Structures are given as C-alpha cells and as structure tokens.
Amino acid sequence: MKILVCITHVPDTTSKISFSDNNTKLNSAGVQFIIGPYDDYALARAVELKEASGGTVTVLNVGEADTEPTIRKALAIGADDAIRINAFPTDSYFVAQQIAAVAKEGNYDLILMGRESIDFNGGMVHGMVAEMLGLPSVSPVMKLDIDGGKATLSREIEGGKETLELNLPFVAGCQEPIAEWKIPNMRGIMSARTKKLEVREPAQAETKTKLDNYELPAPKGEVKMIDKDNVDELVRLLKNEAKVI
Amino acid sequence: MSVLVFIESADGAIKKSSLEAIAYGAAMNQGDVTALFLGQIDQAELEKAGNFGAAKVLHVNDERLNNGIIQAYSSVLAQAIEKTGARFVVLAKSALGDPVAARVAIKINGSFVSNVTGLPDTNGGFKVTRSIYTGKAFANVEMTSDVKIIGIRKNAVELNESGSSATIETFDAQLSDADFGVQIKNIEKQEGDVLLPEADIVVSGGRGLKGPENWGMIEDLAKTLGAATGCSKPVSDMGWRPHHEHVGQTGVKVSPTLYIAVGISGAIQHLAGVNSSKVIVVINKDEDAPFFKAADYGIVGDAFEVVPKLNEALRAAK
Ligand SMILES: Cc1cc2nc3c(=O)[nH]c(=O)nc-3n(C[C@H](O)[C@H](O)[C@H](O)COP(=O)(O)OP(=O)(O)OC[C@H]3O[C@@H](n4cnc5c(N)ncnc54)[C@H](O)[C@@H]3O)c2cc1C
Ligand SMILES: Nc1ncnc2c1ncn2[C@@H]1O[C@H](COP(=O)(O)O)[C@@H](O)[C@H]1O
Numbered sequence: 089m090k091i092l093v094c095i096t097h098v099p100d101t102t103s104k105i106s107f108s109d110n111n112t113k114l115n116s117a118g119v120q121f122i123i124g125p126y127d128d129y130a131l132a133r134a135v136e137l138k139e140a141s142g143g144t145v146t147v148l149n150v151g152e153a154d155t156e157p158t159i160r161k162a163l164a165i166g167a168d169d170a171i172r173i174n175a176f177p178t179d180s181y182f183v184a185q186q187i188a189a190v191a192k193e194g195n196y197d198l199i200l201m202g203r204e205s206i207d208f209n210g211g212m213v214h215g216m217v218a219e220m221l222g223l224p225s226v227s228p229v230m231k232l233d234i235d236g237g238k239a240t241l242s243r244e245i246e247g248g249k250e251t252l253e254l255n256l257p258f259v260a261g262c263q264e265p266i267a268e269w270k271i272p273n274m275r276g277i278m279s280a281r282t283k284k285l286e287v288r289e290p291a292q293a294e295t296k297t298k299l300d301n302y303e304l305p306a307p308k309g310e311v312k313m314i315d316k317d318n319v320d321e322l323v324r325l326l327k328n329e330a331k332v333i
Numbered sequence: 334m335s336v337l338v339f340i341e342s343a344d345g346a347i348k349k350s351s352l353e354a355i356a357y358g359a360a361m362n363q364g365d366v367t368a369l370f371l372g373q374i375d376q377a378e379l380e381k382a383g384n385f386g387a388a389k390v391l392h393v394n395d396e397r398l399n400n401g402i403i404q405a406y407s408s409v410l411a412q413a414i415e416k417t418g419a420r421f422v423v424l425a426k427s428a429l430g431d432p433v434a435a436r437v438a439i440k441i442n443g444s445f446v447s448n449v450t451g452l453p454d455t456n457g458g459f460k461v462t463r464s465i466y467t468g469k470a471f472a473n474v475e476m477t478s479d480v481k482i483i484g485i486r487k488n489a490v491e492l493n494e495s496g497s498s499a500t501i502e503t504f505d506a507q508l509s510d511a512d513f514g515v516q517i518k519n520i521e522k523q524e525g526d527v528l529l530p531e532a533d534i535v536v537s538g539g540r541g542l543k544g545p546e547n548w549g550m551i552e553d554l555a556k557t558l559g560a561a562t563g564c565s566k567p568v569s570d571m572g573w574r575p576h577h578e579h580v581g582q583t584g585v586k587v588s589p590t591l592y593i594a595v596g597i598s599g600a601i602q603h604l605a606g607v608n609s610s611k612v613i614v615v616i617n618k619d620e621d622a623p624f625f626k627a628a629d630y631g632i633v634g635d636a637f638e639v640v641p642k643l644n645e646a647l648r649a650a651k
Contacts (some may be wrong), residue, residue: 101605125582125583126583181438181444206467208472209464209467210445211447212432212438212445212447213435215436215439216435216438224515225404225435225436226515227431244576245401245520245522246528246529246577247522247577248577249522250400250519250521250522251517251520252516252518253516253518254515254516255514263583296477296478299473300472300474300475301472302470302472305470308626308627311628311631312629312631313625316632316635319642319643327650330611330629
C-alpha cells in the first residue's frame with residue numbers, strides 16, 4: 089500500500105504569536121516549529137498501517153526550505169521518503185493544487201492529512217484535494233482500519249461518532265485517537281539523514297484569496313477574584329455585571 | 334444578486350449556528366437570502382428560517398440525506414448555487430459544513446474562507462476577518478473569486494427575529510451512486526444534550542476532578558445553566574469523558590458567552606479552544622493556576638466544595 093501523508097510546519101502549540109513586516113508576516117524569532125499535531129496523528133497511523141501490512145509512507149509538505157527540519161522529523165518517525173514543493177503556502181487553494189498534482193502522479197492508495205492545520209485552521213485542504221482528484225473525503229477521522237481494498241473508519245460528529253465504510257483510494261483528515269503520537273528514536277533520527285527528500289518546483293497554480301494583514305486580539309482585562317465562601321457574589325456578577333446568565 | 338445559506342439541524346430543529354448563518358446572510362445586504370436544507374424535517378421548522386432573514390427555503394426532501402454525507406451534500410450545494418445564481422454562500426463552521434464547503438469551492442471554482450468572525454468589509458474589494466492560530470490572531474483577507482463561500486464562527490452576528498416566515502420550495506437535486514460511495518454503518522449519538530460547539534454556556538472539568546465518578550456535580554451545574562459539558566484533553570484521553578467533549582487546540586473550539594472551567598490548569602493548548610469565549614470563570618484550588626490569567630472571574634477553592642455551593646446559589650437565583 090502506498091500512503092501519502094501531507095504535513096504542515098507550524099509554530100509549537102505553546103508559541104506566542106506576533107507579526108512583522110507591517111503585520112503581514114509571522115515573526116518567527118524564538119518560535120519552535122513542529123509537525124502540525126493533527127498531521128502528526130495522520131503520520132503515526134500511516135506508519136502503523138505500513139508496519140502491519142507493508143507498503144510505503146511518503147510525506148509531503150508545501151513550503152520553503154526552512155521546513156526541512158520538520159520534514160526530517162517525519163522521516164525519523166518512520167516515513168520512507170519525502171517530497172517538498174518549494175513554495176510558500178499562500179492559501180489553501182494553492183496548497184491543494186500542489187498536493188493534487190503530486191497525488192495524481194504518485195497513484196497513492198491512501199492520502200492522509202490532519203483534520204486542520206493549526207496556523208490557518210481551515211480544515212479544507214483535504215476536501216479540496218479530494219474534489220480535485222474525484223475521490224471521496226472523510227474528516228475528522230478518529231479510527232481507521234484497512235482490510236484489502238476496503239476501509240472502516242469512524243468519524244466524529246457533533247455529540248457522537250459514526251462508523252463508515254468505503255473503498256480505497258480516498259482522502260482522510262485525521263485527529264486523535266486514531267493513533268498515538270510517535271517520538272523518533274535514535275535509529276530513526278540516524279536513518280532520516282539519508283532518506284530521500286526530493287524538492288520539486290510548484291505546479292502552475294492560482295490563489296483565490298489575498299492577505300491584507302494580521303491582527304492580534306485585544307488584551308484581556310484583569311481577573312476579578314471572588315472568595316470561595318461567597319459564591320452568591322459570583323452569581324450576582326454574572327447576572328448584573330457580565331449579563332451572561 | 335442573492336445569498337444562499339446552507340443550514341443543518343440537530344434533534345429535528347434548525348441549529349442555532351445555522352440561524353446565525355441565515356442572519357449573517359441577511360445582514361450582508363447582498364440581495365435575497367435563500368436557505369438550503371437537506372434531508373427530512375418538519376416543514377413548520379423550516380418556515381422559522383424566515384424569522385431570521387431567509388425569504389425562501391430550498392428543501393431537498395430526500396431521506397438518503399438525513400445524515401451528513403460529505404460528497405452527496407457538496408453535490409447538492411453546488412447544484413443549489415447554480416440554480417439560485419448565488420454569488421455568496423454562507424454556512425456555520427461545523428464538522429460537516431467545513432469539508433462540504435471545501436469540495437463545493439472546487440466544484441464551482443469559488444473561494445472558501447472559514448472561521449470568519451464578523452461581517453465583510455465591501456469598501457473596495459470583499460474583505461473578511463478570520464480567526465487563525467487557533468484564536469491567537471486574526472487575518473484580514475480579500476476574497477478574489479467570483480463566488481465567495483463564507484464559513485462563520487459562532488457569534489459572528491447577533492440574532493434578530495423579524496416575525497416573518499419563509500416560503501418553502503422543494504428542490505429535486507440530482508444524485509449519483511458515486512455521491513454515496515461512503516456508507517454509514519452505524520451512528521452513536523447522544524440525543525437531547527446541548528451540543529458543545531453550539532452551546533451558549535459550557536461547564537468544563539479537568540484532571541482536578543480526580544475521576545469520572547465525580548462528574549455528577551459538573552452535570553448538575555450544567556443542567557441548572559442549560560449548558561453543555563466539556564473537558565480537558567487528559568480527561569478524554571483517560572476515557573473519563575467521551576472524546577467529543579474535549580475542548581482545546583486539538584479538540585472542540587468553543588465560543589460561548591460563558592465558559593466555566595473547574596479543576597483545569599489552563600495550559601495554553603486548552604486556552605486555545607476557549608479564548609474566544611465572552612466571559613470565563615475559573616474554579617481551581619491553586620491560586621497560581623495559569624487559567625486565572627485568562628479568566629474574568631476566579632475562585633480559589635476546592636471544586637468539591639465550591640461547585641455544589643455555586644449550583645445551589647444559581648438555582649436560588651433563578
Ligand atoms: C500538541 C498538544 C496539544 C494539546 N491539546 C490539548 C487540548 O486540545 N485540550 C487540552 O485540554 N489539553 C491539550 N493538551 C494538553 C495540555 O498541555 C495540558 O496537559 C492539559 O490541558 C492539562 O489538563 P488539566 O488542566 O485537566 O490537568 P492538570 O494540568 O493536571 O490540572 C489539573 C488542575 O486541577 C486543579 N485541581 C486539583 N484538584 C482540585 C480540586 N479539588 N479543586 C479544584 N481544582 C483542583 C489543579 O490545581 C490543576 O490546576 C495538549 C498538549 C499538547 C502537547
Ligand atoms: N503547506 C502544506 N503542506 C502540506 N500539507 C498541508 C499544507 N497545508 C495544509 N496541509 C494539509 O491539509 C490539512 C488541512 O489543512 P487546513 O485546510 O489548512 O486546515 C493539514 O492538516 C495538512 O495535512
């Protein structure tokens with residue numbers, strides 16, 4: 089089975105976000121970059137599937153050269169090879185076109201992504217890619233089992249979950265508890281250095297949105313502390329001051 | 334010009350978030366608003382769309398669409414866009430709406446921007462503000478395509494009721510076998526509960542509650558407030574609570590008017606899911622818990638003591 093896993097290179101979840109260049113660029117000073125947490129779940133499940141029944145796992149990132157350490161980490165976790173499309177991921181439509189171009193050429197049995205990226209939180213690239221390829225898409229996927237050409241998976245719905253069946257190939261946006269995040273071991277890290285990381289130039293593609301600028305939220309006011317023996321005061325404040333109950 | 338709004342239901346009623354999407358469509362002031370509903374539902378319920386600003390509801394009365402199937406839904410939505418000639422499509426952010434809209438954007442060669450927090454700025458171009466970095470920032474983006482699909486976050490507009498009712502028109506959409514390539518085998522769902530992403534008030538518990546057997550007081554408090562219940566990630570990881578209740582960076586992002594956090598430390602990944610709440614109340618026995626920095630009101634105390642008292646006080650105040 090040939091699996092393609094699409095990963096993002098995003099600020100660590102504990103990062104403080106700020107911007108530069110007149111609020112048009114992320115200020116990456118002091119920011120630690122990671123594989124998107126949802127993409128990391130997708131990757132972990134892909135590696136498990138490969139270990140259980142053979143095949144290959146290729147990771148794909150659309151990004152500039154600074155994403156390579158993140159791609160190497162995915163190789164250390166257990167992917168066999170990697171492709172980087174050498175372009176800044178301007179918008180979801182642009183990224184989806186790049187991924188679809190790679191997928192068309194590679195004939196993958198399964199394309200796994202994260203439910204959403206944690207920078208742009210679009211939750212849309214998987215649907216776009218699937219539509220471009222004429223394949224089914226399912227998201228968010230919490231469980232994925234493959235038996236021959238058939239997959240059984242469970243998808244989160246509001247207030248519950250549903251179990252689905254479909255045939256390969258398809259595109260899935262993954263989330264926990266599909267697998268546990270894998271931490272690369274020493275052998276993985278050593279072997280990642282020599283695994284193939286192919287850099288391709290982007291396919292001709294459009295964008296459909298244009299960034300004006302970024303903004304930060306207004307700072308939060310002071311917290312009002314209430315004595316634990318005076319919960320009536322809290323009720324009064326919620327009612328009369330905050331007016332939320 | 335016209336606006337098409339994709340609406341969803343829960344427990345037989347139009348979801349509140351979908352009513353907000355209708356209100357948003359009306360507030361855009363870009364022509365008549367038509368709502369699109371897929372699957373079987375009580376007609377009187379659909380007429381209510383008029384109360385929030387829809388002139389008409391297109392109803393695809395097909396039982397195969399009673400459950401959300403991403404491909405079938407996107408086929409129908411694309412057909413409805415073509416039929417109505419809509420230049421703007423609005424929908425509420427949801428586990429179904431997002432992937433459906435993504436596919437539709439490709440089908441109709443349009444653009445889709447999700448997590449939009451307010452009405453567009455139409456002075457020169459069409460610009461919207463969307464939440465990014467899991468609520469840590471906003472991006473102002475211009476949508477440059479002909480047809481624009483807007484996924485709105487909760488509370489993007491206020492709900493005003495006009496008292497009107499919508500006319501209902503049956504819409505016979507064309508569906509093929511390929512649209513049903515994904516087969517639903519089983520659905521496990523709690524009916525009747527307040528849905529977490531929809532809730533105006535959320536009561537959440539963390540590891541400080543020590544075990545699943547102690548959730549009774551959280552549920553009682555939620556019941557008093559008509560709230561949904563949520564939890565932190567370790568709580569759902571340990572199986573104390575179902576996964577769909579997990580709030581945060583890697584879980585549900587909520588934006589209620591009131592979020593009450595009990596025995597949750599306030600790790601940045603948890604805050605990422607709640608930082609667009611209007612008012613945050615934190616109950617924690619550790620006065621140095623980071624959550625207090627993100628809170629509007631705080632009580633330092635033992636949850637086992639404070640929560641039942643608070644519940645009593647709320648009930649008395651009703
Ligand atoms: C990539 C990544 C993604 C993550 N995503 C999420 C996410 O989406 N959501 C999420 O929640 N976490 C997430 N986490 C985990 C997060 O970092 C924290 O570990 C988690 O939020 C802690 O949960 P908690 O506050 O319930 O538990 P703890 O940190 O153990 O805190 C328990 C709190 O309860 C208090 N307490 C104890 N006893 C009592 C009592 N009797 N009365 C009152 N208070 C009491 C303690 O003072 C403490 O503050 C993520 C982590 C990573 C690395
Ligand atoms: N630049 C990128 N390179 C590779 N994969 C991506 C990229 N951007 C998004 N994806 C994939 O698409 C998923 C959904 O992203 P998004 O639609 O931005 O929320 C992510 O979890 C990734 O798996």
